[in-house]
Amino acid sequence: MYEVVSTEDAAAVAAEVDRQRATFQGLLGRNPTHLDSHQHVHKTxxxxxxxxxxxxxxxxxxxxxxxxxxxxxxxxxxxxNGYPYPEGISIESLLATIRGLPSGVIELGCHPGLPDDLNSMYRAERIQEVRVLCDRRAREGIDAEGIQLRSFLSIATELRRELKAEVA
Structure with missing residues (x-):
């Protein structure tokens, strides 16, 4: 977003958000299942x-x-501080994170990717994340904690159902 418009210009931000949503809808024929932003710019x-x-x-x-x-x-x-910390991307780190999660719906922030995905300074770490997330021990840890993996589509659908039930 900040590479396209000033994040201090509310009208420009609103137009850009709508443009990106319309582009997504045009390409996929539906609205997104959730929203986020690059480098969490949506937190300001x-x-x-x-x-x-x-x-x-x-x-x-x-x-x-x-x-x-x-x-x-x-x-x-x-x-x-944004410095590389590849030691944080390990099966041990993932399992410790999983064990420490509170109950409820949790989004696990990560950026897995393949070598040709992006020209990014986080490229090697993306590949490392894929390896860790696909490690059989990751699934075993998820299962051991009783965690159910869900998509944002299923979560959004459930939340909409709950809203309708509250209104009815």
């Missing part, structure tokens, strides 16, 4: 308010801004 105003309103209008979750969904960014290959 006025982007936050615009994204919250868009999510409400579309009746979908917004990353780390939805009271029904918690966010865990502990399994990530960067330090809090």
């Amino acid at each position: 105003e006025p982007v936050r308010s615009i994204m919250i309103e868009t999510a409400r209008r579309l009746r979908i979750p917004l990353r780390d801004c939805d009271p029904d969904i918690s966010y865990s960014g502990r399994f990530y290959g960067q330090s809090a």
Whole structure:
């Protein structure tokens, strides 16, 4: 977003959010299942308010801004200061994160990808994340904790059902 418009210009931000939503809908024939932003730019105003309103209008979750969904960014290959921390991307780190999750719906922040996905300085870490997430021990740990893997589509559908039931 910040590479396209000033994140301080509410009108430009609103137009860009709508343009991106329309592009998504045009390409996939449906609205997105959830909203988020690159480098969490949606956590600052006025982007936050615009994204919250868009999510409400579309009746979908917004990353780390939805009271029904918690966010865990502990399994990530960067330090809090943005420096590479590949040691954080290990099966041990993932299992410790899984064991420490609270109950409820949790989004696990991660950025898996393949070598040709993006020209990104986080490229090697993306590949490492894929390896860890596909490790059989990851699934065993998920199963041992009784965690159910879900898509945002299924979560958004369930939340819409609950809203309809509350209104009825």
